[in-house]
Amino acid sequence: MASRSILFAALLFFVVESRRASGSCVNMSLFSTQLDLMLAEYDRAELPPGPIHVKAALDVHHATIDDTTATVRLLAAMHLSWEDKRLSWNATTWGCHNSMTSSEKLWLPDVNALNAVTSGNAAGVGLRARLSSDGRVSWVLRFDLTSPLSLQLDAWPRDVQHAVFKFGSRHHGAAYNLSVEDLTHDLTVFESGTWELTEVTSSESVWRGGDVLGWTVSLRRRAAAHALAGGSVLAAAVLLLLGAALLPPAARPPLCAAAAFTAALWLVAALARLPAASSAPLRMRVLSAACACAALLGAGAALAQRVAACAAPPPPALRALVTSASGLCQLAPPHVPSLLFFLIIAYEQINELRHHCVGAVDYVVSNNSPGESKAPSWYLLQGSAAEWSAWAAAAQLLDRLLLAAVLFALFVLVCMFASA
Numbered sequence: 001m002a003s004r005s006i007l008f009a010a011l012l013f014f015v016v017e018s019r020r021a022s023g024s025c026v027n028m029s030l031f032s033t034q035l036d037l038m039l040a041e042y043d044r045a046e047l048p049p050g051p052i053h054v055k056a057a058l059d060v061h062h063a064t065i066d067d068t069t070a071t072v073r074l075l076a077a078m079h080l081s082w083e084d085k086r087l088s089w090n091a092t093t094w095g096c097h098n099s100m101t102s103s104e105k106l107w108l109p110d111v112n113a114l115n116a117v118t119s120g121n122a123a124g125v126g127l128r129a130r131l132s133s134d135g136r137v138s139w140v141l142r143f144d145l146t147s148p149l150s151l152q153l154d155a156w157p158r159d160v161q162h163a164v165f166k167f168g169s170r171h172h173g174a175a176y177n178l179s180v181e182d183l184t185h186d187l188t189v190f191e192s193g194t195w196e197l198t199e200v201t202s203s204e205s206v207w208r209g210g211d212v213l214g215w216t217v218s219l220r221r222r223a224a225a226h227a228l229a230g231g232s233v234l235a236a237a238v239l240l241l242l243g244a245a246l247l248p249p250a251a252r253p254p255l256c257a258a259a260a261f262t263a264a265l266w267l268v269a270a271l272a273r274l275p276a277a278s279s280a281p282l283r284m285r286v287l288s289a290a291c292a293c294a295a296l297l298g299a300g301a302a303l304a305q306r307v308a309a310c311a312a313p314p315p316p317a318l319r320a321l322v323t324s325a326s327g328l329c330q331l332a333p334p335h336v337p338s339l340l341f342f343l344i345i346a347y348e349q350i351n352e353l354r355h356h357c358v359g360a361v362d363y364v365v366s367n368n369s370p371g372e373s374k375a376p377s378w379y380l381l382q383g384s385a386a387e388w389s390a391w392a393a394a395a396q397l398l399d400r401l402l403l404a405a406v407l408f409a410l411f412v413l414v415c416m417f418a419s420a
Contacts, residue, residue, distance in 0.1 A: 025096035048084040052176035067275035088135035116147035156281035157223035178211035249301035256298035263291040300402035308395035
């Protein structure tokens with residue numbers, strides 16, 4: 001009894017599936033004969049009667065970008081549908097609602113890629129078309145397209161590239177209308193490699209009197225390791241420069257050189273992987289600027305030491321500048337009080353006047369008797385304060401200005417990197 005039930009179920013399944021496979025046809029041999037007679041009188045060279053509205057839907061299967069050649073490759077199937085009343089029949093009389101037939105026997109819209117190169121054989125060769133009793137024709141075109149792409153690498157290695165593929169007729173012009181139709185199923189995408197398909201959008205336009213359909217394919221690069229390496233190198237360079245800023249000028253060059261070398265090494269390695277593009281990556285611009293900041297900080301430390309070691313008499317303008325700046329920030333050695341520093345600067349100015357007006361200035365500055373040595377109060381100072389001069393104060397002022405500029409530049413670079 002159980003075996004009979006199983007046999008009956010299998011037979012019922014076979015009948016149902018056979019009916020589906022035959023396109024819901026009652027008498028397939030009769031329908032085939034009638035369809036052949038209809039196609040024998042059909043002229044595929046003539047346009048379908050009435051206005052022709054061709055609907056197209058693009059089903060993207062695979063898309064990838066070749067960085068070395070700056071090209072994008074697309075594998076897709078375009079689903080076309082239109083109405084041709086010459087291919088309609090009475091489904092009740094013929095006993096069938098749908099049928100598959102060779103596309104070479106039918107009128108087909110010459111939809112081609114307008115801005116890409118088709119690889120392999122002509123699209124659609126050998127594919128069958130689906131006919132409906134109401135005259136609706138459905139056909140699938142398969143494309144293997146290669147198109148040049150202008151790479152935009154501002155957000156590299158997390159960049160998103162947009163490739164536009166345009167389709168239209170090259171011969172009929174305005175003989176029929178093209179319009180975009182949404183797919184009735186989800187995209188069948190086979191992803192692999194470096195690029196991930198994120199979005200497919202459609203558009204409609206007119207070119208040379210004919211309708212043009214465009215699909216924009218958005219691809220995102222998969223390079224998480226490159227993004228992590230870029231952030232780590234920038235963090236290392238910034239920390240080295242912050243550590244160098246806390247040291248005196250004489251001890252900064254090693255840390256500045258280490259920061260510049262770290263950034264330059266990553267730039268050289270990344271440059272070997274980057275393709276030719278119309279823009280430079282933001283990460284490379286930021287790390288190049290960080291490398292320049294390291295060089296500027298090291299050069300500023302050397303310049304400050306050079307200015308501090310100057311032995312020539314400081315000009316009056318420099319003394320006035322140092323005196324004015326002393327009111328805003330401390331320009332004396334850490335162990336010298338600010339009041340004593342002002343006295344040192346005042347003594348230098350009086351000493352210069354003393355050389356020009358020997359009589360009057362000698363009387364004001366020094367009250368020693370003719371037999372006594374004239375030892376100025378400058379030499380009464382102790383330690384490094386005795387050697388502090390306007391040149392040293394100017395060097396400290398220059399060093400602080402350079403530090404402020406470099407730290408502000410690093411802050412801007414970190415904000416730019418974080419917003420990318």
